[in-house]
Amino acid sequence: MAGNTFGTLFKLTTFGESHGAAIGGVLDGCPSGIEIDLDAIQIELDRRKPGQSAIVTQRKEPDTVEFLSGIFEGKTTGTPIGFAIRNTNQKSHDYSHIKDSYRPSHADYTYDQKYGFRDYRGGGRSSARETASRVVAGAIAKQFLSAIKINAYVSQVGDLTLEKEYQALDLTLTESNPVRCPDPETAAKMESYIKEVRKEGDTIGGIISCVVQNVPIGLGEPVFDKLHAELGKAMLSINAVKGFEYGSGFKGVAMKGSAHNDQFKSDGSTKTNHSGGIQGGISNGMDIYFNVAFKPVATVIQGYETIDKEGNMVQTKGKGRHDPCVVPRAVPIVEAMTALVLADYALLNRTIKV
């Protein structure tokens, strides 16, 4: 638990600060012989990258990944896949407004206290830029798990809620709008709202829902490494996440057992799926679904008072091009982390043919 590695057998280690030379990672344990579609990886990166639409940050970063090892003649070799994404223009910024003061609800203060020292160029290691490396590895995991379908989408922005369950949605519409909400009508409302918030120089939170279909029975390792426990950790490790629930989630609390229990059909599937596809920490073959809550981005353009390193109160304001709402760009990150979790369990489980 040195902190920068995720997974046991399908194992990603990431490195890089937002304004250093590069970010990147090493994906170790990917089986050999997997054909890698490099374009598909870049498409995932493009879903996450800044500047893709009017409702996300207008920073320009191409986020082009270079693979340094582990792929030969288009296939994985079974050796570690090293990759890097160069940071562009990382030297041109002016950090004087944050160098000596701590932005509220960022990690500036805690990093400085923990490490006695901080890379003050933007978020440094705590920047969500790090998640681009997760998207690369997740895209490879998706190709390894080609039979499994992972679809995340935005289901809430502020208090605008998508009231439909995933079964009532056409998930192929998720990419049809910049919010990544598969219901066009709700998406339009959310988009307007995000624009409004941006104009105020403010930010707003949101929820991403994720559905995983065609999961083989038997993934998950009791008792501490239950499938949903690791999914929860994976989601909570994404910047700005404040909560995770799966299946009936927090709403299930108010149900009685007789109603909550998922009765079996004769083929082993269940009539309802309050369990969210997981029983006793092990997948049961039904759809896995869960929600991930994201707080409003901490960088606001409005002025505020904060402290400097000496504890003096100083007046400052956010600068630059920030995301008014993080969830549209976080959809591919949720999918990537889901894929990494499932790939790891697939390797841990010898009995399953993925």
Added chain:
Amino acid sequence: MAGNTFGTLFKLTTFGESHGAAIGGVLDGCPSGIEIDLDAIQIELDRRKPGQSAIVTQRKEPDTVEFLSGIFEGKTTGTPIGFAIRNTNQKSHDYSHIKDSYRPSHADYTYDQKYGFRDYRGGGRSSARETASRVVAGAIAKQFLSAIKINAYVSQVGDLTLEKEYQALDLTLTESNPVRCPDPETAAKMESYIKEVRKEGDTIGGIISCVVQNVPIGLGEPVFDKLHAELGKAMLSINAVKGFEYGSGFKGVAMKGSAHNDQFKSDGSTKTNHSGGIQGGISNGMDIYFNVAFKPVATVIQGYETIDKEGNMVQTKGKGRHDPCVVPRAVPIVEAMTALVLADYALLNRTIKV
């Protein structure tokens, strides 16, 4: 991730089935020289044990722990602490009603599918009885972390919600009633409700809230092993848990950044604490607080239809003495897992004097 070990440096491995010879564990990595109060450990076990009040299962199990190693002359030696809790009467039961059929929303089906084979005596390894081992280790972790205060309590049963924030509660009252809700009035309502549900042969879910005070600044390891990510995993690994949120949680989604940001005071503390004591995955010295959602227990006494191993539909009903609501007994488990997480981070963090 073989599944039965939790932690990196302060590391618990548990073993045991509900109806085998014993459950127990090995706690490795506990520093030497910690004075161990054995009575305090037994008190924690007694908070979790069956039969302690009228609203929990009436099974009788003494849950007496025997330490096999690692403690000498009243102090930890730095070597692994092995311990066992004997299962009593484990041979006298009749399992014919579950041997060949799968109970809905239990782990019977998934264990059988995963392992090709199942210990059908009660829940076997998937039984919440395993958590007694966690309580033992957590009680030791609490003694290691003596300066840190960990208080969990029941804040919701069904849709009966404790509306007060933890700051408005007297947490010393948690143990004053069998529900473990620190607000006596709400506790009384919850108790009546649980009794009512039990009479129906049914079960109901609940929420446990947990507050951690006096946490040193700097606990947590970015980026994957953020403090709240590991807390989330720890909670989600407890039987019947469906969701986790910390700080502003799911409600924070609807807040704007300008309101959600926690403004600093000159001493580094913050005026509000939507962050829940954690920024960038690292503790900032403010109180950590979080909620854990538990589903209704799957064992109901009412009759139901299910399948047997051959996929035939069979009629059956729950038997024996079950918990109508799991949260009163789960309070010490939530505290134990919290203590285990914090102890591990304390050891991982060389810069902190616990």
Added chain:
Amino acid sequence: MAGNTFGTLFKLTTFGESHGAAIGGVLDGCPSGIEIDLDAIQIELDRRKPGQSAIVTQRKEPDTVEFLSGIFEGKTTGTPIGFAIRNTNQKSHDYSHIKDSYRPSHADYTYDQKYGFRDYRGGGRSSARETASRVVAGAIAKQFLSAIKINAYVSQVGDLTLEKEYQALDLTLTESNPVRCPDPETAAKMESYIKEVRKEGDTIGGIISCVVQNVPIGLGEPVFDKLHAELGKAMLSINAVKGFEYGSGFKGVAMKGSAHNDQFKSDGSTKTNHSGGIQGGISNGMDIYFNVAFKPVATVIQGYETIDKEGNMVQTKGKGRHDPCVVPRAVPIVEAMTALVLADYALLNRTIKV
């Protein structure tokens, strides 16, 4: 690396001091459905136990193992296998001669310095008694790896060397004599020599050789976790071991590459086997063989001068019933650790059918 766990997927954690209540362990990750022959496990324990012949320590310990979990109806369930071996008579000893002084070349001094505190009853955790737990787990690993043959034997005692290579030996004779040397003539000489050393109140070192046959091709994980690297670590973790070499070993140093290279036959096997069955850290299907060097036991009956906790020189002497030579009893330990290593690699390697 908290220290008391070995293996990644087939994972043993041990606990226990020589004079505490019990020693034991948890074996996690053993696949389900393996039929367990309990007698075969006890036979391995009996090969290691004290008092089995005239050339080992005359202490009496029955070393009876009790399984607490993970085995049901004669088969492994896939859940952790907890087990304990009670220490008998652990309270009757007199430790006054070692309580306040440090025995030379034991771990008394380093444990005290590291932990600030020491279980002074015998070796405590540093006692070779801990290896009984390894033998239990190794015996289960052997049953899991039933197709693989692991044979260790004594090949040197002091400077009495068994000059024959393993191919020239009948390894079924290893158990025919108390030394566990498969060449009866050499065994007799070794036995006499050990008796002579014991009469002097002294001890002597030795070498154990081990041969592993029918190993599938492909076990081992480059680059840090090469098969021979992990075998080396496993052997070096056994009490009193000072060296490890495999294949041509230290003698290979003086060979030229043209002679040392193992030329292929058309079936992929090799004409010679200086590689010791491992190339690039991965098994190649040829026999694996290696040597393990054991120092003379540190407990001698002769008087000696040492220091106490305050650094005063004190005169003392060894006491009780010690092993004049450790290798006869260490043969099953070498086999057990070999089995644990191979079982772990077998699980790590998805491509191999064990």
Added chain:
Amino acid sequence: MAGNTFGTLFKLTTFGESHGAAIGGVLDGCPSGIEIDLDAIQIELDRRKPGQSAIVTQRKEPDTVEFLSGIFEGKTTGTPIGFAIRNTNQKSHDYSHIKDSYRPSHADYTYDQKYGFRDYRGGGRSSARETASRVVAGAIAKQFLSAIKINAYVSQVGDLTLEKEYQALDLTLTESNPVRCPDPETAAKMESYIKEVRKEGDTIGGIISCVVQNVPIGLGEPVFDKLHAELGKAMLSINAVKGFEYGSGFKGVAMKGSAHNDQFKSDGSTKTNHSGGIQGGISNGMDIYFNVAFKPVATVIQGYETIDKEGNMVQTKGKGRHDPCVVPRAVPIVEAMTALVLADYALLNRTIKV
């Protein structure tokens, strides 16, 4: 144990094939605030690089490391240190002589069998080129452990043995000759011998000895992760290593306990040091010393018969510029791995101030 990561808290993951785009690694867990001397890192790389003298391979590779993250304003930040070394000219080679056949005593055959597929450009992942990444990380570990002195040197080439113990040597002379033997007279003989072997188109093995001084008392984690066990694994993970011994090593086997035991002085140090600075797996403050045996390099220029993928016998010969003896270039690798092991134990041991 995915294979490409070494260490628990001070943790190196490497990537890269000999003829891919780059090799490199991620060093995670290095404490913050360590001042990094980049020149000192390059000096270590230069000690390992090809073409440095007449007795090593004449390939030209600059081995220039680029740091991508984790160092800011000359100091470590506590975040992962990513780095890469570009492979130069990696596309210009002709691999037709090895593409379809297996070189004896290389990893060609085992990689192909294990992964079903092989990067046939040179050694690929099994090439010793990977060790350059270890040297980078080891150089950082050395700077972290600045008080500890680690000196490796060549003590044997073929059967030319340096007869002096390390105490009788001036270890500052190690770098004074291309063999890296601190005894100039012996070095000259070794150098001539290596040249002779190279003329024959052959190769020869050797031994590297290593001495570690100023080690704090208390490093090492019983029972499986004994300090010498991890050192042994670290050394055995280096390409071409066949054996490891520490302290009295294989020679200690023939000693009696009364002579082998290291008697204490009143300050806790010992009169002799057969223990090699480690008792019970924990450092005791005395010098740690050990030997590492390297086989003759498998690439010989002489013609030989081998098999192709279909099992046909084919006639071939080694090509290009190989090392006639690997030990001169392996000295910095032995030191690097030693530093990595010690850095990890230093972090694991909270009681020690490094």
